Amino acid sequence: xxxxxxxxxxxxxxxxxxxxxxxxxxxxGYLAGEIDEDVFRVFRLHNGIYGQRQGGHNQMVRVKxxxxxxxxxxxxxxxxxxxxxxxxxxxxxxxxNVQFHFVELERVPEVMRDLESVGLTTREAxxxxxxxxxxxxxxxxxxxxxxxxTAWAQAAYKHFLRNPLNQRLPRKFKINFSGCETxxxxxxxxxxxxxxxxxxxxDGTTEAGFRVFVAGGLGANPFPAMALEEFTSREDLMxxxxxxxxxxxxxxxxxxxxxxxxxxxxxKLGWEETQRRILxxxxxxxxxxxxxxxxxxxxxxAGDEPAGADNMIEITPIGQGTPVAIRSADPYTxxxxxNVIRGRAKGTVSAIAYAKLGDITxxxxxxxxxxxxxxxxxxxxxxxxxxxxxxLTEEQLPTLFARLTTxxxxxxxxxxxxxxxxxxxxxxxxxxxxxxxxxxxxIGARLDEEGLSEVGGIRFNISGCTNSCGQHHIADIxxxxxxxxxxxxxxxxxxxxLGGYVGEAQIHFGERALRLPAKNAPxxxxxxxxxxxxxxxxxxxxxxxxxRSGGVATLAAELKELDEFPTPDAAPDxxxxxxxxxxxxxxxxxSECAT
Numbered sequence: 339x340x341x342x343x344x345x346x347x348x349x350x351x352x353x354x355x356x357x358x359x360x361x362x363x364x365x366x367g368y369l370a371g372e373i374d375e376d377v378f379r380v381f382r383l384h385n386g387i388y389g390q391r392q393g394g395h396n397q398m399v400r401v402k403x404x405x406x407x408x409x410x411x412x413x414x415x416x417x418x419x420x421x422x423x424x425x426x427x428x429x430x431x432x433x434x435n436v437q438f439h440f441v442e443l444e445r446v447p448e449v450m451r452d453l454e455s456v457g458l459t460t461r462e463a464x465x466x467x468x469x470x471x472x473x474x475x476x477x478x479x480x481x482x483x484x485x486x487x488t489a490w491a492q493a494a495y496k497h498f499l500r501n502p503l504n505q506r507l508p509r510k511f512k513i514n515f516s517g518c519e520t521x522x523x524x525x526x527x528x529x530x531x532x533x534x535x536x537x538x539x540x541d542g543t544t545e546a547g548f549r550v551f552v553a554g555g556l557g558a559n560p561f562p563a564m565a566l567e568e569f570t571s572r573e574d575l576m577x578x579x580x581x582x583x584x585x586x587x588x589x590x591x592x593x594x595x596x597x598x599x600x601x602x603x604x605x606k607l608g609w610e611e612t613q614r615r616i617l618x619x620x621x622x623x624x625x626x627x628x629x630x631x632x633x634x635x636x637x638x639x640a641g642d643e644p645a646g647a648d649n650m651i652e653i654t655p656i657g658q659g660t661p662v663a664i665r666s667a668d669p670y671t672x673x674x675x676x677n678v679i680r681g682r683a684k685g686t687v688s689a690i691a692y693a694k695l696g697d698i699t700x701x702x703x704x705x706x707x708x709x710x711x712x713x714x715x716x717x718x719x720x721x722x723x724x725x726x727x728x729x730l731t732e733e734q735l736p737t738l739f740a741r742l743t744t745x746x747x748x749x750x751x752x753x754x755x756x757x758x759x760x761x762x763x764x765x766x767x768x769x770x771x772x773x774x775x776x777x778x779x780x781i782g783a784r785l786d787e788e789g790l791s792e793v794g795g796i797r798f799n800i801s802g803c804t805n806s807c808g809q810h811h812i813a814d815i816x817x818x819x820x821x822x823x824x825x826x827x828x829x830x831x832x833x834x835x836l837g838g839y840v841g842e843a844q845i846h847f848g849e850r851a852l853r854l855p856a857k858n859a860p861x862x863x864x865x866x867x868x869x870x871x872x873x874x875x876x877x878x879x880x881x882x883x884x885x886r887s888g889g890v891a892t893l894a895a896e897l898k899e900l901d902e903f904p905t906p907d908a909a910p911d912x913x914x915x916x917x918x919x920x921x922x923x924x925x926x927x928x929s930e931c932a933t
Contacts, residue, residue, distance in 0.1 A: 386460025404495035405473035406434035417703035474523035481647030481681030483517030485534035493634035508590030509598035556806035648682030662794035692752035696723030756791035763802035770802030772819030776916020824903030830856035
């Protein structure tokens with residue numbers, strides 16, 4: 339039996355220790371009634387501590403994992419935090435964080451100290467700041483990449499952490515990195531999305547660099563990111579990032595939070611003026627004491643050479659729309675077909691460990707740490723709430739499969755149809771109006787019943803409200819929670835969107851199909867997946883199939899019968915949300931951290 343014990347401290351950060359000491363002082367002042375509620379809320383959010391809908395002193399603690407990287411010691415610390423301060427499990431987010439719910443406010447400094455001992459922080463994980471800097475989970479192990487963006491994501495994270503520019507922005511600011519145009523890092527819907535690329539110079543040589551996309555966003559009004567320039571050199575990238583943040587800080591809306599993201603700056607100024615200001619800021623940034631130009635020390639030290647490919651081995655398709663097929667009846671072969679990524683980049687292979695709804699128990703955190711040590715692997719959180727084990731040999735794959743099977747994380751088809759992504763929903767979020775996690779469970783169960791859970795080339799995302807924390811806009815099939823009224827009563831409902839896509843340096847937001855009672859959403863999902871599975875042509879994408887089948891409106895018309903509420907007497911469960919026992923009530927609180 340695994341022993342519960344506090345991991346041994348392995349590092350120390352003076353900045354983090356100062357943050358903890360300040361948090362203790364401010365918390366004491368707040369508890370003594372010396373600091374206003376509004377002031378304290380802004381303070382704790384900036385330190386990664388988010389209020390829950392349960393009120394009182396229940397808090398969510400968000401831990402930043404830049405680029406999604408996590409070590410064995412840090413996995414063990416996740417287990418300790420889950421047991422000691424939370425409910426025995428943690429949650430992987432779509433932004434490569436780990437969250438813990440129901441942490442008592444008074445114990446937050448203890449959590450921070452434990453996290454600091456393994457090099458982790460909650461600083462600026464929430465609030466009006468540059469959030470966790472994301473990166474493709476296959477960076478440094480992807481045979482398609484133009485550059486290994488791992489060290490670049492780390493450099494950006496370190497540059498903005500506690501940076502004076504990053505303390506009172508108009509709103510949150512999100513940065514993503516991808517190593518190639520496949521864009522597994524999903525750069526195209528962020529305030530800044532960075533995609534590695536190359537250009538051919540006049541002398542015929544090739545230069546590696548980046549394409550920087552600006553002002554993307556989801557939320558109730560999604561916007562696609564726009565290319566700042568054709569090519570940004572490696573020497574100019576960090577200065578470019580700071581210049582975008584500076585323009586946002588100077589021009590972002592500060593009185594209306596609903597219009598305070600970078601996408602609204604573009605709406606206000608126009609794209610050409612926004613672009614001009616960013617490039618002008620970069621041109622003169624050399625005069626600033628914070629000028630971050632040149633190649634960052636992190637990149638100089640770690641390098642950013644692409645992983646490369648073994649031309650003798652077929653590269654596993656990656657990215658949204660990947661037509662993966664699981665055909666075998668043998669458990670190991672099924673897992674290999676659905677979860678292993680090959681190309682022999684740097685002589686290794688990678689594999690995905692499945693975490694249903696992003697939830698991991700403390701026991702599994704410890705087991706994952708043990709597996710990581712045993713295989714000497716690197717591990718990264720994916721933006722679909724799973725874990726990628728990398729730097730493996732072919733000979734190690736059976737061992738990994740066996741270990742993951744033991745802890746229930748070897749489900750074949752992680753990141754395929756069965757792998758439904760959902761925000762926390764009304765379980766803990768102040769803004770959610772539906773139990774999105776409950777719907778995700780119900781859809782997964784329905785797909786299993788219909789034999790459709792391993793259909794490749796299709797992704798589900800669910801949000802408990804319009805704010806798109808579950809990223810429903812970019813899914814093949816997305817659901818957004820909404821209150822419905824039927825027969826004089828409130829009832830849980832969803833808007834179904836079809837055809838969202840992000841990849842190949844482009845993005846398409848899902849089109850609204852129809853509204854549905856929550857209890858009919860799994861049936862609608864199954865019908866669409868069944869048709870797609872039966873009718874698609876070889877290699878055809880979900881979006882391509884939709885267009886060939888008459889478009890979203892045609893598919894929606896065929897589902898219209900599902901947008902009907904029976905009377906409360908005939909079907910009382912339609913008026914009770916997933917996981918609830920009483921009648922549905924759409925209760926929302928004050929927004930703290932909406933997308």
